[in-house]
Amino acid sequence: MWWIVQCPELRCSKHMLVRARTKRKKCVYCNRSFKVDDNFINMYHEQVDAREMVKKFNSRLRD
């Protein structure tokens, strides 16, 4: 199982993939460390599906 989380840093707000039941994540974009539970967006069975969604979420932010 894979989870999508969103970086809580407002100027970043990037989505990223973590393994299910990960406790903390460090944002690869802004280096902020955050609690996964508090920033959980969605879950997926397949890593490819989760990756696709992360791509979609992040491309929406890019304008």
Ligand SMILES: [Zn+2]
């Ligand atoms: Zn970030």
